[in-house]
Amino acid sequence: MFSRELIGPLATTISGRSWVLDPFAGTGRIHAIAEAAGVPRSTGIELEPEWANTDTFPGPDRTQVVGDALVVVPTFTPGTFDAVLTSPAYGNRMADKHEAKDPCKSCGGSGVAGASDCRVCKGRGVSRRNTYRHRLGRVLSANNGGGMQWGPEYRDLHRAIWAVCVSVLAPGGVFVVNCSNHIRLGAVVDVCDWHRRCLEELGLGIDDVVNVETRRQRHGANGHLRVAGEQIIVATKPAP
């Protein structure tokens, strides 16, 4: 989800706009950001029905559409939106797909703690993984960027989705990407810089790149090396 610390700064970037699109909407925090910014219309697109949370957003002004952004975004007329604001997956270890089989460290694999289920593994007995696949509880749908490690597949999907989003953005519209770098094999993978350059290659002008300190997960192989925070890239589609 968008970090709570980011809701204010992100709202500022779309203030004064009329209709915002989030192609990676998850549980739909884009609608709370739009409310905070005074943006009257917001559309989120989310591939996984369990996360799209559609019942919470009734009515024509705040909608969640279930589907692949690559397919759903082009169904809108070019120039429909005057803002795109989104947070893609970061291509980090959250994309791991394997099933955890090692026993939960808290309950030793029994799944119980005292008279109730172990709170850490929720009674499953296996260790917890902070991955999209584990959070969803099943294999991710095809084309889910959350299941892609940093690499050509990740870049191809995101480049293609940014391109369709640019085509439904009106000239003068703002395009905001919230992302984060990560550490792989002891070195920083500059995912944010790739997204910034990709937006430039699609013809957008970069207005601002803001670094924001957030609480990042500290467990995992590189817990002692975590990158400090997240970035907000603010770009504009030029007038023809």
Ligand SMILES: C[S@@+](CC[C@H](N)C(=O)[O-])C[C@H]1O[C@@H](n2cnc3c(N)ncnc32)[C@H](O)[C@@H]1O
């Ligand atoms: C980093 S999360 C965004 C979370 C969101 N900002 C929130 O506040 O809940 C990325 C989301 O994009 C979704 N996603 C990944 N690939 C997608 C695709 N091709 N089309 C639509 N949604 C996709 C994932 O299922 C995941 O929920």
